[in-house]
Amino acid sequence: MAVNLPPLGELAPVAGVRLATACAGIKQRRRDDLAVIELARESAVAGVFTRNAFRAPPVILAEERIRFGNLRALLINSGNANAATGAGGREDAAVLCGHLARCLGGDCRGESVLPFSTGVIGERLPVDAMRPAIERAVPKLSPAGWKDAARAIMTTDTAPKGESARIEVGGKSVTITGIAKGSGMIKPDMATMLAFLCCDAAIAGPVLQEMTAQVADRSFNRVTVDGDTSTNDSFVVCATGQAGNAEITGSGPAFEALKSGILAVARALAERLVRDGEGATRFVTVRVRGGATESECVKVAYTVAESPLVKTALFAGDPNWGRFCMAIGRAGIEDLDPDAVSLALDEVVIARGGLVADDYDEASAAKVMERDEFTVDIDLGRGACSDAVWTTDLSYEYVRINAEYRT
Amino acid sequence: MAVNLPPLGELAPVAGVRLATACAGIKQRRRDDLAVIELARESAVAGVFTRNAFRAPPVILAEERIRFGNLRALLINSGNANAATGAGGREDAAVLCGHLARCLGGDCRGESVLPFSTGVIGERLPVDAMRPAIERAVPKLSPAGWKDAARAIMTTDTAPKGESARIEVGGKSVTITGIAKGSGMIKPDMATMLAFLCCDAAIAGPVLQEMTAQVADRSFNRVTVDGDTSTNDSFVVCATGQAGNAEITGSGPAFEALKSGILAVARALAERLVRDGEGATRFVTVRVRGGATESECVKVAYTVAESPLVKTALFAGDPNWGRFCMAIGRAGIEDLDPDAVSLALDEVVIARGGLVADDYDEASAAKVMERDEFTVDIDLGRGACSDAVWTTDLSYEYVRINAEYRT
Numbered sequence: 001m002a003v004n005l006p007p008l009g010e011l012a013p014v015a016g017v018r019l020a021t022a023c024a025g026i027k028q029r030r031r032d033d034l035a036v037i038e039l040a041r042e043s044a045v046a047g048v049f050t051r052n053a054f055r056a057p058p059v060i061l062a063e064e065r066i067r068f069g070n071l072r073a074l075l076i077n078s079g080n081a082n083a084a085t086g087a088g089g090r091e092d093a094a095v096l097c098g099h100l101a102r103c104l105g106g107d108c109r110g111e112s113v114l115p116f117s118t119g120v121i122g123e124r125l126p127v128d129a130m131r132p133a134i135e136r137a138v139p140k141l142s143p144a145g146w147k148d149a150a151r152a153i154m155t156t157d158t159a160p161k162g163e164s165a166r167i168e169v170g171g172k173s174v175t176i177t178g179i180a181k182g183s184g185m186i187k188p189d190m191a192t193m194l195a196f197l198c199c200d201a202a203i204a205g206p207v208l209q210e211m212t213a214q215v216a217d218r219s220f221n222r223v224t225v226d227g228d229t230s231t232n233d234s235f236v237v238c239a240t241g242q243a244g245n246a247e248i249t250g251s252g253p254a255f256e257a258l259k260s261g262i263l264a265v266a267r268a269l270a271e272r273l274v275r276d277g278e279g280a281t282r283f284v285t286v287r288v289r290g291g292a293t294e295s296e297c298v299k300v301a302y303t304v305a306e307s308p309l310v311k312t313a314l315f316a317g318d319p320n321w322g323r324f325c326m327a328i329g330r331a332g333i334e335d336l337d338p339d340a341v342s343l344a345l346d347e348v349v350i351a352r353g354g355l356v357a358d359d360y361d362e363a364s365a366a367k368v369m370e371r372d373e374f375t376v377d378i379d380l381g382r383g384a385c386s387d388a389v390w391t392t393d394l395s396y397e398y399v400r401i402n403a404e405y406r407t
Numbered sequence: 408m409a410v411n412l413p414p415l416g417e418l419a420p421v422a423g424v425r426l427a428t429a430c431a432g433i434k435q436r437r438r439d440d441l442a443v444i445e446l447a448r449e450s451a452v453a454g455v456f457t458r459n460a461f462r463a464p465p466v467i468l469a470e471e472r473i474r475f476g477n478l479r480a481l482l483i484n485s486g487n488a489n490a491a492t493g494a495g496g497r498e499d500a501a502v503l504c505g506h507l508a509r510c511l512g513g514d515c516r517g518e519s520v521l522p523f524s525t526g527v528i529g530e531r532l533p534v535d536a537m538r539p540a541i542e543r544a545v546p547k548l549s550p551a552g553w554k555d556a557a558r559a560i561m562t563t564d565t566a567p568k569g570e571s572a573r574i575e576v577g578g579k580s581v582t583i584t585g586i587a588k589g590s591g592m593i594k595p596d597m598a599t600m601l602a603f604l605c606c607d608a609a610i611a612g613p614v615l616q617e618m619t620a621q622v623a624d625r626s627f628n629r630v631t632v633d634g635d636t637s638t639n640d641s642f643v644v645c646a647t648g649q650a651g652n653a654e655i656t657g658s659g660p661a662f663e664a665l666k667s668g669i670l671a672v673a674r675a676l677a678e679r680l681v682r683d684g685e686g687a688t689r690f691v692t693v694r695v696r697g698g699a700t701e702s703e704c705v706k707v708a709y710t711v712a713e714s715p716l717v718k719t720a721l722f723a724g725d726p727n728w729g730r731f732c733m734a735i736g737r738a739g740i741e742d743l744d745p746d747a748v749s750l751a752l753d754e755v756v757i758a759r760g761g762l763v764a765d766d767y768d769e770a771s772a773a774k775v776m777e778r779d780e781f782t783v784d785i786d787l788g789r790g791a792c793s794d795a796v797w798t799t800d801l802s803y804e805y806v807r808i809n810a811e812y813r814t
């Protein structure tokens with residue numbers, strides 16, 4: 001049911017990064033469900049994590065360890081989120097990180113490994129099955145392991161998601177490659193979403209953290225499938241420093257160059273997540289213009305994108321001005337003037353000045369909604385700000401997938 | 408698909424109130440779609456209206472006229488919401504009110520009539536078809552017209568909704584009868600929901616307004632089907648003053664007696680709205696206890712009740728602690744301690760202290776979810792406040808109804 005999800009293209013190796021996968025049989029027995037990403041010494045690592053109050057133990061651990069730095073590896077599993085598992089879950093994550101560190105050998109310690117989990121909530125990890133899987137993975141570590149890793153982290157995704165880019169930073173060629181998983185509960189504060197980006201640029205840790213937060217806000221925090229958020233969402237960016245550029249230590253052209261490269265990869269991944277949204281039959285951009293502030297534009301865009309009535313209208317291909325204006329009207333903009341609001345679907349104007357447009361032709365609007373992809377264009381008529389979010393429709397298939405997820 | 412929706416019982420006549428209906432052929436040709444409620448002179452009328460920025464013209468008009476008082480009739484139609492119709496829509500509503508006033512005769516003027524509309528948004532009312540329907544209705548006005556009126560105001564409702572109660576106020580017997588429609592977008596700020604209650608108590612207008620706001624907050628503002636709100640929601644309470652009680656002019660035992668009677672009828676109607684929720688297969692009470700404030704309890708209850716992932720789990724009968732804790736965690740309580748949170752479904756404890764309970768038996772919880780009705784009982788473990796909302800599950804049928812609403 002994915003909407004024009006591009007097939008996984010070539011994922012370029014990143015100097016200083018090796019990957020491997022194995023099958024621990026956590027939930028799947030026929031495909032790998034565990035991935036290891038090994039980083040060169042002195043890599044910078046940054047992360048943005050879910051703000052859900054029920055943050056999973058591995059998320060808490062990963063965030064703590066990023067603050068201490070000196071990181072060497074990421075350990076990721078699908079099939080079990082290790083969430084709502086309390087102190088026991090935290091210990092499981094720490095034990096597995098320690099085990100990976102020992103397998104990697106050298107000076108790698110457990111605290112240098114970041115744990116990530118995605119899948120069912122409320123069940124303990126099968127530590128005894130994961131230990132030997134880690135042992136099997138480590139000897140296979142390879143710079144070419146990206147595609148396998150993209151597959152190993154999938155849950156309800158219908159296809160693996162990855163993206164590469166090559167850019168110039170300070171006269172040096174920098175490679176950026178990222179993978180992501182997630183197809184359901186995507187939205188700001190993120191949701192059952194994991195994304196891992198690596199590049200070989202040299203950049204100071206705190207500067208990379210700043211950049212990662214900015215990128216998240218313009219990519220993963222602009223997509224929504226159903227408005228739900230998860231206990232495990234994580235977006236991690238690693239930089240191995242092997243590209244030979246002068247280390248980026250603050251703002252400037254090199255910062256901007258690297259940021260736009262990372263943003264491009266992150267946006268491409270975020271877009272793939274929406275295209276693979278659970279039960280999606282349409283890929284819809286909700287653009288809000290004419291706002292007094294950017295944040296009110298985002299507020300309206302999300303209220304529209306998450307309204308069940310709008311989403312079922314998107315599924316039915318029904319250009320129903322009433323449902324849109326209802327959603328716009330309840331977005332919480334106190335002094336919104338309904339008589340200033342306009343709405344278009346792609347090139348077809350549905351409403352102007354709060355009223356159905358004189359020249360509105362329902363058949364033309366219905367034709368737009370037959371497209372796989374279209375834009376809901378809302379003009380609030382009260383300012384010069386604009387913003388957009390990406391979303392999907394609400395289909396029978398969404399209900400089926402989520403009603404049958406565990407059963 | 409309604410869940411244990413009780414059949415419409417006897418609706419007691421209220422002294423000073425007469426009702427009639429007619430078919431204007433607005434959307435239905437085979438049933439009445441227009442209702443008139445005539446009130447005795449000197450009746451007090453109060454109302455609570457949607458806060459959606461796209462308030463429909465009849466809502467704006469009704470609210471203005473309630474402020475002026477001296478009201479004599481309500482004119483209600485289904486099939487067309489007269490919303491997003493601008494100045495033309497306002498004129499249509501005023502013209503029809505004027506026509507009803509002329510038909511009622513005597514000293515009744517257009518400004519003494521309140522207009523209400525529900526149905527499709529963005530289309531003008533068929534004024535020319537409604538005028539003769541009003542003329543046909545007026546000669547049929549009768550104290551026994553409640554059931555016909557309950558039917559005439561229906562849209563996607565599967566059954567008419569009404570309720571009566573008889574109470575004592577200041578030693579006099581007072582009759583309260585109400586009707587309501589709505590089955591979709593029900594939630595605070597209300598949503599395609601119309602409710603009209605009449606009683607024969609004597610009460611001053613401003614006091615009735617205060618009482619009506621309090622009642623709305625404890626009844627219609629505690630139910631949600633899909634979180635969407637409408638342009639037309641209205642809850643109106645009329646008091647004809649013919650019961651012979653001393654006029655209620657402020658707080659006191661008489662105020663409390665009348666309020667509890669009106670609240671009982673309003674809650675019964677609100678419960679019927681949820682039971683008839685679009686595609687509902689379960690009637691679910693989400694109760695949140697142990698909150699620091701009532702408002703945080705309501706916030707958590709709504710976030711849980713409106714989470715698409717929780718709602719599909721309710722439909723599937725899947726006692727998924729993960730989905731509940733995800734929704735609780737994103738309700739926006741900054742300092743929520745997940746390790747203090749507990750969850751039960753009716754008598755089956757699922758989680759204690761943020762963890763799946765030791766004695767938790769998934770089969771027992773799944774059995775609870777097979778019930779038509781059950782309570783999701785959340786304890787935040789941080790205070791003594793509690794509150795509850797009523798909701799439904801998210802079924803295939805919800806998607807079908809809303810995808811096919813106009814087509």
